[in-house]
Amino acid sequence: MEALLLSVGLLLGAYVLIYYNLVKGPPCRGIASLRGRTAVVTGANSGIGKMTALELARRGARVVLACRSRERGEAAAFDLRQESGNNEVIFMALDLASLASVRAFATAFLSSEPRLDILIHNAGISSCGRTREPFNLLLRVNHIGPFLLTHLLLPRLKTCAPSRVVVVSSAAHRRGRLDFTRLDRPVVGWRQELRAYADSKLANVLFARELATQLEGTGITCYAAHPGPVNSELFLRHVPGWLRPLLRPVAWLVLRAPRGGAQTPLYCALQEGIEPLSGRYFANCHVEEVPPAARDDRAAHRLWEASKRLAGLGPGEGAESDEDPQPEDPSSPSSPHSEEPTASELYPSPQSSPDLSKVMRQILVRAEPELQTS
Numbered sequence: 506m507e508a509l510l511l512s513v514g515l516l517l518g519a520y521v522l523i524y525y526n527l528v529k530g531p532p533c534r535g536i537a538s539l540r541g542r543t544a545v546v547t548g549a550n551s552g553i554g555k556m557t558a559l560e561l562a563r564r565g566a567r568v569v570l571a572c573r574s575r576e577r578g579e580a581a582a583f584d585l586r587q588e589s590g591n592n593e594v595i596f597m598a599l600d601l602a603s604l605a606s607v608r609a610f611a612t613a614f615l616s617s618e619p620r621l622d623i624l625i626h627n628a629g630i631s632s633c634g635r636t637r638e639p640f641n642l643l644l645r646v647n648h649i650g651p652f653l654l655t656h657l658l659l660p661r662l663k664t665c666a667p668s669r670v671v672v673v674s675s676a677a678h679r680r681g682r683l684d685f686t687r688l689d690r691p692v693v694g695w696r697q698e699l700r701a702y703a704d705s706k707l708a709n710v711l712f713a714r715e716l717a718t719q720l721e722g723t724g725i726t727c728y729a730a731h732p733g734p735v736n737s738e739l740f741l742r743h744v745p746g747w748l749r750p751l752l753r754p755v756a757w758l759v760l761r762a763p764r765g766g767a768q769t770p771l772y773c774a775l776q777e778g779i780e781p782l783s784g785r786y787f788a789n790c791h792v793e794e795v796p797p798a799a800r801d802d803r804a805a806h807r808l809w810e811a812s813k814r815l816a817g818l819g820p821g822e823g824a825e826s827d828e829d830p831q832p833e834d835p836s837s838p839s840s841p842h843s844e845e846p847t848a849s850e851l852y853p854s855p856q857s858s859p860d861l862s863k864v865m866r867q868i869l870v871r872a873e874p875e876l877q878t879s
Contacts, residue, residue, distance in 0.1 A: 531790045533768045535775030539566035543620040543665075544774070545658075547571040547599060547651070548628025550581040553673070553732050556767035557625060561774075562589035569618070571599035571610060571628070601628055601650030602642060604817055611657035621661040623774045625671045626651040629705075632698050641689045643698065644815075647705035652712060653816040659725070666724025667780070670716065671773045674709035674729040674786065679796050681707025685807060689815055707799055708808060710786050715805035717784025726783035728773035732766035733789065 539561060549558040549570040562568045562585050570585075572578035578596035585594045597613060600606040614621075629647045638645075655670055662668040680703040692701045713729035720727065772790040773779070779792075786795045798804070 531768065533560070533771040533775060533790060535772060535777060536564060539564040539622075539775075541565075541620075542622040543567045543569070543618055544623035544625065545569045545571055545614070545621065546625045546627055547601065547654075550574065550577040552763045553766040553770070554625075554627040555581055555585070556764045557627060557770050557774075558594065559585050559589055560767060560771050561623070562586075562591040562594050564775075565591060566623070567593035567618075567620075568595075569614070570594065570596045572596065573598070573600045599628075599654075601646045601654075602638075604650070604653060607650050607653045608657065611654060614658065615661060618661075620665050621658055622665050622668045623671070624655065624658060624662065624669070625673070625770055625774060626655070626709075627673045627770065629673065631702050632695075633692055637691070637693070639691060641692055641701060643692055643701040643705050644689065644708065647702075648708040648712060649812055649815050651709075652812045653818065655716065656816070656818060659720075662725050663723055668725050669774055670713075670725065670727040671770050672709045672713045672727070672729050673770055674713075674731055675706040676731055676788070677703045678706040678710045678786075678799055679703075681705075682798065683707060683711075683804065683808065685811060688811055708812075710795060710799045711801070711805040711808050712812070713786070714784045714800065714802070715809045718802075718805075719809070721783075726780050728779070728783065729786045730770040730773045731786065731788040731793070732769055 542565075544558075544561045544566045546554050546558045546561070546568060548554040549568075550572040554570075558568050558570055558581075568585070568591075570578050570582050572581070575596070575598060578598070582594045582596045586592050597610060598606070599610040628651075630643060633642045651672065662670070680700075682700075683704055692698055710729045713727045716727040769787055769790050773787050776790075782792050785792045786799065787793060
């Protein structure tokens with residue numbers, strides 16, 4: 506009996522050591538007050554995004570939850586207002602799979618919000634599910650959508666400088682290898698999805714690197730953040746139903762809670778003194794070296810140019826533009842941005858919202874459960 510108790514004690518002790526040294530990340534202790542500042546967090550209705558938004562709201566920021574599902578987004582905004590005691594938490598509809606939706610969100614935001622101090626790209630997907638799009642859905646949601654949104658909101662970020670852009674990436678970027686000849690090819694099958702996910706995370710790291718170069722001297726700094734191994738909806742979403750009951754307790758034991766996963770993105774958004782590290786990759790609240798593919802400046806610039814084309818950005822909509830963008834009507838036949846694929850069965854455009862502009866009301870809308878969380 507004594508041997509059994511000793512064994513149990515040793516196992517518990519080992520678990521505690523492993524959890525606190527390898528699993529649980531260090532907390533972010535940056536900036537005590539954000540009063541008067543505005544933050545946008547994509548995919549903030551659950552998981553890491555919701556915890557990130559909560560901490561920003563607790564510090565007094567006005568927080569915009571940019572999510573696909575109106576029902577889940579407004580429910581999350583209500584929860585966060587209650588928990589933080591901050592009434593300046595609102596929902597705005599955004600579907601990163603739709604370039605028209607991204608433009609509609611930017612139009613609505615720029616017309617209603619005078620400030621933007623922090624932009625956190627948290628939303629993402631790890632699988633295409635049952636969708637069959639004529640483009641790379643993983644790259645669209647995880648990189649091209651955020652790339653376009655950043656460009657459209659840059660003028661507001663510049664006027665509120667010093668400001669920050671945080672792109673939530675992943676250690677999976679180490680397995681990424683961008684093939685520019687098939688960058689936007691449709692993804693079919695789980696093997697292709699695994700590769701496409703890693704490639705999209707590499708694109709996140711290269712995007713932050715090139716964005717920092719493009720914005721040098723503007724007062725906007727950019728960071729790629731790895732949240733660590735997190736027990737979130739994204740982890741179990743595409744696991745077969747019969748396997749989930751077996752994995753849930755394991756995930757609870759060995760993965761971080763979403764609050765822990767939010768710490769590094771928060772560190773990149775709030776920590777003072779890291780401005781000289783703009784463009785770098787952070788994990789566990791400190792800068793971390795990345796493999797050669799993730800610090801290839803030529804590849805980063807090539808991705809930048811390819812992303813501009815895939816996002817449908819016009820000549821006056823690059824990072825160098827100082828004017829507020831005026832997105833064209835996506836329903837207009839003459840608009841260069843009118844080529845939007847048909848909404849898929851599981852990844853439709855967001856619902857129309859009374860707090861969005863006329864552009865949003867012209868987008869084809871269908872209601873489906875939220876997919877964009879990290």
